[in-house]
Amino acid sequence: MPGLLERYRAYLPLTPQTPLLSLSEGSTPLISAPRLSAHLGVDLHLKYEGLNPTGSFKDRGMVVAVAKAAEAGADTVICASTGNTSAAAAAYASRAGLKCIVLIPDGNIALGKLAQAVAYGAQIVAVRGNFDEALGLVREISAERPIALVNSVNPHRLQGQKTAAFEIVDELGAAPDILALPVGNAGNISAYWMGFREYRSAGQTDTLPRMWGFQASGAAPLARGLDRVEQPETLATAIRIGSPASAHLARAAVQESGGLFDHVSDDEIMAAYHLVAREGVFCEPASAAPVAGLLKLHAEGRLPSGQRVVAVLTGNGLKDPGSAMRAVQAPAAVDATMDAVLASLA
Amino acid sequence: MPGLLERYRAYLPLTPQTPLLSLSEGSTPLISAPRLSAHLGVDLHLKYEGLNPTGSFKDRGMVVAVAKAAEAGADTVICASTGNTSAAAAAYASRAGLKCIVLIPDGNIALGKLAQAVAYGAQIVAVRGNFDEALGLVREISAERPIALVNSVNPHRLQGQKTAAFEIVDELGAAPDILALPVGNAGNISAYWMGFREYRSAGQTDTLPRMWGFQASGAAPLARGLDRVEQPETLATAIRIGSPASAHLARAAVQESGGLFDHVSDDEIMAAYHLVAREGVFCEPASAAPVAGLLKLHAEGRLPSGQRVVAVLTGNGLKDPGSAMRAVQAPAAVDATMDAVLASLA
Numbered sequence: 001m002p003g004l005l006e007r008y009r010a011y012l013p014l015t016p017q018t019p020l021l022s023l024s025e026g027s028t029p030l031i032s033a034p035r036l037s038a039h040l041g042v043d044l045h046l047k048y049e050g051l052n053p054t055g056s057f058k059d060r061g062m063v064v065a066v067a068k069a070a071e072a073g074a075d076t077v078i079c080a081s082t083g084n085t086s087a088a089a090a091a092y093a094s095r096a097g098l099k100c101i102v103l104i105p106d107g108n109i110a111l112g113k114l115a116q117a118v119a120y121g122a123q124i125v126a127v128r129g130n131f132d133e134a135l136g137l138v139r140e141i142s143a144e145r146p147i148a149l150v151n152s153v154n155p156h157r158l159q160g161q162k163t164a165a166f167e168i169v170d171e172l173g174a175a176p177d178i179l180a181l182p183v184g185n186a187g188n189i190s191a192y193w194m195g196f197r198e199y200r201s202a203g204q205t206d207t208l209p210r211m212w213g214f215q216a217s218g219a220a221p222l223a224r225g226l227d228r229v230e231q232p233e234t235l236a237t238a239i240r241i242g243s244p245a246s247a248h249l250a251r252a253a254v255q256e257s258g259g260l261f262d263h264v265s266d267d268e269i270m271a272a273y274h275l276v277a278r279e280g281v282f283c284e285p286a287s288a289a290p291v292a293g294l295l296k297l298h299a300e301g302r303l304p305s306g307q308r309v310v311a312v313l314t315g316n317g318l319k320d321p322g323s324a325m326r327a328v329q330a331p332a333a334v335d336a337t338m339d340a341v342l343a344s345l346a
Numbered sequence: 347m348p349g350l351l352e353r354y355r356a357y358l359p360l361t362p363q364t365p366l367l368s369l370s371e372g373s374t375p376l377i378s379a380p381r382l383s384a385h386l387g388v389d390l391h392l393k394y395e396g397l398n399p400t401g402s403f404k405d406r407g408m409v410v411a412v413a414k415a416a417e418a419g420a421d422t423v424i425c426a427s428t429g430n431t432s433a434a435a436a437a438y439a440s441r442a443g444l445k446c447i448v449l450i451p452d453g454n455i456a457l458g459k460l461a462q463a464v465a466y467g468a469q470i471v472a473v474r475g476n477f478d479e480a481l482g483l484v485r486e487i488s489a490e491r492p493i494a495l496v497n498s499v500n501p502h503r504l505q506g507q508k509t510a511a512f513e514i515v516d517e518l519g520a521a522p523d524i525l526a527l528p529v530g531n532a533g534n535i536s537a538y539w540m541g542f543r544e545y546r547s548a549g550q551t552d553t554l555p556r557m558w559g560f561q562a563s564g565a566a567p568l569a570r571g572l573d574r575v576e577q578p579e580t581l582a583t584a585i586r587i588g589s590p591a592s593a594h595l596a597r598a599a600v601q602e603s604g605g606l607f608d609h610v611s612d613d614e615i616m617a618a619y620h621l622v623a624r625e626g627v628f629c630e631p632a633s634a635a636p637v638a639g640l641l642k643l644h645a646e647g648r649l650p651s652g653q654r655v656v657a658v659l660t661g662n663g664l665k666d667p668g669s670a671m672r673a674v675q676a677p678a679a680v681d682a683t684m685d686a687v688l689a690s691l692a
Contacts, residue, residue: 001347001375023626024377024394029347029370048370051397054628055664095626101691106679115667118674119623125690129682140684277465280369280441282400318401318664321461328464333452336475338486344471345447 001027004063008163011198012064013156021067021096023053026060026163030171030310033279036291040298041305045176046281046291047168050316054116056238056284057188057314058088060164061157066092068156069148076101076147080134082113083238084315089150090120101147103127103134113319152245158191165195166204168310175205180290181312183213183222183261184239186250188314193253209310211259213250214293215239216286220263222250235266235323238286238315264292271295273323282317282324347373350409354509357544358410359502367413367442369399372406372509376517376656379625382637386644387651391522392627392637393514396662400462402584402630403534403660404434406510407503412438414502415494422447422493426480428459429584430661435496436466447493449473449480459665498591504537511541512550514656521551526636527658529559529568529596529607530585534660536595539603555656557605559596560639561585562632566609568596581612581669584632584661610638617641619669628663628670 001007003022005014028051033044049057066089069077076099079089086102093100100122104114106129114124127134135151142149150157169175175196183189189211196208215223216234219241232242244250254261264272272292273285290311297303317324334340347353349368351360374397379390395403412435415423422445425435432448439446446468450460452475460470473480481497488495496503515521521542529535535557542554561569562580565587578588590596600607610618618638619631636657643649663670680686 001373024375024397027347029399031370048399051370051399053375053394053397053626055662091626091628094624103687104677115670116628116663119620119628119663119670120626121620121624123691124677125687126677126679127682127687128679133682137682137684137687141687144684145688274465274467278440278467280399280437280466282437282462282465316401316664317462317465318662324461324465331450331470331472333472333474336473336479336483338483338490341449341471341473341483341487342491345469 004060004160004163005067008166011166013068013159015071018067018071019096021063021070021092023059023091023095025052025063026167028052028167030168031281035279036275040294040303042303043308045310046276046279047164047310047312048281049164049312049314050283054087054091055316055319056084056088057161057164058084061160062088062092062150064160065150065154065156066096066098069150070096070098072148074146074148075099077150078103078138078142078147079149079151080131080138081151084319085151086114086122087116087120090117090122093122094120099123101125103138105129105131105134152185152187158187158194161188161191162195162198164312165192166199169199169205172308175207175209176310177209177307178212178309179209179312180212180214180294180309182239182286182289182314183215183250184241184244184286186222186244186246189213189253190246190249193257208257211253211257212290212293213254213259213261214289215261215263216269216289217263217265222247223261223263236269236286236289238284239289262293262297264289264296268292268296276313281313283313284315284317284319285323287313287315350406350506350509351413354512357512359414359505361417364413364417365442367409367416367438369405369437369441371398371409372513374398374513376514377627381625382621386640386649388649389654391656392622392625393510393656393658394627395510395658395660396629400433400437401662401665402430402434403507403510404430407506408434408438408496410506411496411500411502412442412444415496416442416444418494420492420494421445423496424449424484424488424493425495425497426477426484430665431497432460432468433462433466436463436468439468440466445469447471449484451475451477451480498531498533504533504540507534507537508541508544510658511538512545515545515551518654521553521555522656523555523653524558524655525555525658526558526560526640526655528585528632528635528660529561530587530590530632532568532590532592532596535559535599536592539599554603557599557603558636558639559600559605559607560635561607561609562615562635563609563611568593569607569609582615582632582635584630585635608639608643610635610642614638614642622659627659629659630661630663630665631669633659633661
């Protein structure tokens with residue numbers, strides 16, 4: 001499969017001068033979920049974004065943002081991030097021959113989470129301040145220097161992310177009835193809605209999905225109708241965001257599509273995470289939020305049966321193996337005999 | 347893309363009764379490596395097997411092995427493994443509705459490495475013994491119970507793994523001049539060679555590649571012409587094997603193709619690992635062995651220029667983030683001002 005810039009060139013803000021940057025991002029599988037479908041009474045498919053090159057949906061937006069930065073003559077990109085964004089930025093910058101600077105808030109350094117960015121050759125700077133201060137700094141630096149900002153305020157990010165909607169329509173032959181996805185910074189739900197609408201305008205689908213956005217209960221400003229949550233808390237770190245940057249666009253997507261926001265507890269997220277794994281798909285905890293949401297709405301009698309539903313799994317479970325191990329104890333050793341092994345399984 | 351059983355059905359040992367098990371494995375990208383190509387004087391492509399569903403090439407063989415186990419009426423599969431095999435076995439067993447038992451040697455339990463198998467729902471049994479004893483036990487149990495053995499002694503594993511050779515030919519339009527890959531248990535080099543030969547018999551390629559197998563210097567029985575290495579040692583854990591199960595087939599592949607075995611040090615492996623990441627591709631240390639081998643042979647004047655070379659990257663770097671972080675120190679924090687950040691980068 002060609003990369004996204006080549007596959008969806010006609011729908012992206014490219015010029016003849018834009019380098020066709022690619023790490024074979026996109027074209028991720030849409031995997032049926034037979035057991036969850038039977039339980040929920042719907043036809044559920046999982047859009048497994050964890051099989052993007054750096055393991056998350058962020059690659060879709062970053063390939064566009066970095067290609068446009070290269071086109072504009074930048075020799076460096078910069079972002080504030082401690083997670084998936086930094087991995088994607090570092091990978092595409094390295095591929096394009098650009099430098100990459102990642103600012104992280106001091107005191108909140110999970111070195112393991114930066115393993116990818118480091119491997120791809122990013123320069124990591126820890127600043128004495130919180131995430132908002134780090135983001136303010138990268139905005140300031142990008143305004144004053146020939147350094148391209150690739151945080152989600154960069155509009156090319158959503159342009160790239162909308163391609164996932166195209167792929168779903170291309171594979172199903174039409175838009176699903178419901179598109180369920182995790183909501184943190186709220187960029188992705190906005191990008192999908194943009195993608196579905198553009199594809200309808202282009203005659204690729206007659207219908208549009210209802211957009212169902214699920215937040216973690218401890219970080220649910222949109223689902224609770226708040227402007228912001230001051231101290232967001234959830235083990236689904238990828239959606240632990242109190243003040244979504246794209247809140248306005250996300251509210252429009254839900255309203256225009258006749259969709260909804262709801263929130264799910266960490267326990268509900270982890271239960272869904274294990275059910276998704278039993279379908280054979282290993283995702284990040286945040287990715288399980290839409291499945292948790294579907295289970296919750298089903299239990300409340302609010303999930304219409306017979307619908308075709310796509311749940312977006314935004315990241316690979318390998319990004320956060322600790323979550324898989326948290327509930328596990330080291331197995332007690334048994335003697336190296338068949339009887340002992342079989343007895344331990346009884 | 348359909349899964350492997352559907353895509354390459356005509357080349358696999360399937361019957362009308364074989365369930366078309368799939369997690370959308372295979373169809374992994376072949377990514378050009380422009381900087382390494384320029385340095386080496388060849389046209390190098392990286393076959394990035396880390397984008398398989400569980401993050402390694404093992405999915406190719408396991409989808410066949412588990413489908414055949416289900417067809418044969420097994421309700422359980424079993425393997426001895428502490429790494430990529432257990433993840434693949436657990437995922438496909440869960441998908442097929444089978445139970446999965448993973449035996450691991452006690453005292454050698456890296457819980458993190460088992461995160462995936464646990465998430466997919468495998469039962470883990472630690473036995474008081476070494477890996478060979480664990481393998482002996484799973485052979486014994488599978489012989490006496492209706493439990494299917496899915497370790498690499500299962501011949502369906504190589505049948506599935508050969509499909510990667512098909513994909514390379516399908517994408518390039520012909521076999522490459524050289525196929526370079528890491529060699530541990532030696533099953534994969536044997537499977538690729540089988541795949542290339544079958545595809546030539548089917549008229550899909552006129553030529554065959556030379557097979558270049560690279561071992562880690564501390565675990566290099568084939569490269570050193572030994573029957574076995576008693577205490578294999580390398581940080582590339584996926585190829586830390588002293589007595590390769592498929593040594594005979596691998597020797598035949600190298601001899602028949604006019605290829606070679608060689609070995610590379612851990613330092614050479616880690617240098618290559620970082621160079622591969624700078625191309626934008628994050629792989630396991632073991633996956634960097636063939637690139638390290640190409641660099642070594644180039645330095646020795648033994649890599650002919652102008653060749654089309656494919657290096658197989660067998661696993662995703664996210665399987666072993668510790669290797670990326672080993673050389674990294676926590677960055678010193680700087681004040682949250684533009685001047686301080688820019689000064690720290692100087």
